[in-house]
Amino acid sequence: MKTDAYRVKEGKKVKLxxxxxxxxxxxxxxxAKVLTKELQEQLAEWQERLYxxxxxxxxxxxxxxxxxxxxxxxxxxxGSFNPNGLTIAPFKVPTEEELAHDxxxxxHAQVPGKGMIGVFNRSHYEDVLVTRVYDMxxxxxxxxxxxHIRHFEELxxxxxxxxxxxxxxxxxxxxxxxxxxxLDEPGKHWKFNPGDLKxxxxxxxxTAAYQDAxxxxxADAPWYVIPADHKWYRDLLISQILLDTLKxxxxxxxxxxxxxxxxxxx
Amino acid sequence: MKTDAYRVKEGKKVKLxxxxxxxxxxxxxxxAKVLTKELQEQLAEWQERLYxxxxxxxxxxxxxxxxxxxxxxxxxxxGSFNPNGLTIAPFKVPTEEELAHDxxxxxHAQVPGKGMIGVFNRSHYEDVLVTRVYDMxxxxxxxxxxxHIRHFEELxxxxxxxxxxxxxxxxxxxxxxxxxxxLDEPGKHWKFNPGDLKxxxxxxxxTAAYQDAxxxxxADAPWYVIPADHKWYRDLLISQILLDTLKxxxxxxxxxxxxxxxxxxx
Numbered sequence: 001m002k003t004d005a006y007r008v009k010e011g012k013k014v015k016l017x018x019x020x021x022x023x024x025x026x027x028x029x030x031x032a033k034v035l036t037k038e039l040q041e042q043l044a045e046w047q048e049r050l051y052x053x054x055x056x057x058x059x060x061x062x063x064x065x066x067x068x069x070x071x072x073x074x075x076x077x078x079g080s081f082n083p084n085g086l087t088i089a090p091f092k093v094p095t096e097e098e099l100a101h102d103x104x105x106x107x108h109a110q111v112p113g114k115g116m117i118g119v120f121n122r123s124h125y126e127d128v129l130v131t132r133v134y135d136m137x138x139x140x141x142x143x144x145x146x147x148h149i150r151h152f153e154e155l156x157x158x159x160x161x162x163x164x165x166x167x168x169x170x171x172x173x174x175x176x177x178x179x180x181x182x183l184d185e186p187g188k189h190w191k192f193n194p195g196d197l198k199x200x201x202x203x204x205x206x207t208a209a210y211q212d213a214x215x216x217x218x219a220d221a222p223w224y225v226i227p228a229d230h231k232w233y234r235d236l237l238i239s240q241i242l243l244d245t246l247k248x249x250x251x252x253x254x255x256x257x258x259x260x261x262x263x264x265x266x
Numbered sequence: 267m268k269t270d271a272y273r274v275k276e277g278k279k280v281k282l283x284x285x286x287x288x289x290x291x292x293x294x295x296x297x298a299k300v301l302t303k304e305l306q307e308q309l310a311e312w313q314e315r316l317y318x319x320x321x322x323x324x325x326x327x328x329x330x331x332x333x334x335x336x337x338x339x340x341x342x343x344x345g346s347f348n349p350n351g352l353t354i355a356p357f358k359v360p361t362e363e364e365l366a367h368d369x370x371x372x373x374h375a376q377v378p379g380k381g382m383i384g385v386f387n388r389s390h391y392e393d394v395l396v397t398r399v400y401d402m403x404x405x406x407x408x409x410x411x412x413x414h415i416r417h418f419e420e421l422x423x424x425x426x427x428x429x430x431x432x433x434x435x436x437x438x439x440x441x442x443x444x445x446x447x448x449l450d451e452p453g454k455h456w457k458f459n460p461g462d463l464k465x466x467x468x469x470x471x472x473t474a475a476y477q478d479a480x481x482x483x484x485a486d487a488p489w490y491v492i493p494a495d496h497k498w499y500r501d502l503l504i505s506q507i508l509l510d511t512l513k514x515x516x517x518x519x520x521x522x523x524x525x526x527x528x529x530x531x532x
Binding site: 071079183184191254260 | 452
């Protein structure tokens, strides 16, 4: 499956209205799930190589509007990885101590070490999204932050960390369906946050802020705009991109420092 | 399935020689795997309740000799949990900064928050195991540490954290088979650590140290001696104990602060 069409090209100004939310690749749900399962079996093998090699890391950044599917990707895609080689960092509203530092301080502390796959459920990008929409920072600060983000990601890339950034792209109607679903099903009430409705009122401002954030797409830290109205297509697409990326990183089992034939176990 | 026989009773002095390593519950591997899969589907539901409730936490401590199966349990049992509600803390040889603090300092920083399941792959128990075998601490220090550990676990229990401690019990022969396997299969060379052979020479001293550590079994933080020669029986048994424990903790979906029928999504 080709995924290049979903990658934001470096230097290209994104208009989200031009990106489809309901793409399904011409697939049925059942077939997509079978394909995803197959990809994830291959992913497990490549993850082991990455872990054994201990020379590179993979950082997965998940961003989306409320109900966009970040938790779903963690459960259904990231959940197929071996937890031994995985770190998950969910970023919430910053604490007082975190706010007393630069905005990348708490982020930097959570990047994956060599051999690991790290997942950011929300990320440093919140600092140029929600903060902008609610006028907590001005445009000049936002612009400076976007520059700091590029430099920070460059530092990680130079140290052997490949970065994949996914924007899970849902339509306004699909968000409504998902939020309504949380109200209608008692077992999902705990997922409903009345504050999400306030963010929904600022749909257009969030779109503008996301479009600027997507401008930080580079070869080492590309953004992908993932059509996410169909959860199963979203999962398939991300699994494919992860697999292509790991293959491209090409981690290798390390050479041993000993001769296995020489060792006797008493 | 009854698991009580594998729990170390409070105040009981353990003699590991009396605990079987090759128990299989009278099951065949295939049937055990089917049963484990069924248990794990139930575990996923209970994990969601724990996560939604956000009032209690579950801490799983894994200890074993080299090749005892800690990583296997993380992959095959813990791997069935939703990563959104999971933290994994692998404890390695302490760093200089960690050694500059009391031995529980780095441990405390990694305990799971409310709603989470936390896994310690090795733990504070290393500080009364490897350190003792290699005479890095004397018996008086070991005794004091065991007391500090009991107090520390009591603190966690009082704050709503249930603790399950698993000692994965393998025979000396089984360890030999597994280490030899790592030498024989090129794809497993990276798992072989020549230092494991030194620990193997100290088998009896490790047994003695483990027996003392198992003395910290309490109602809130019990130790289980898991027969672990058969990986599939080990996984089944641990899955069953996790499920029984989560059911006993009985987390509940929280009541909403809003009336779902009153909310209109524009």
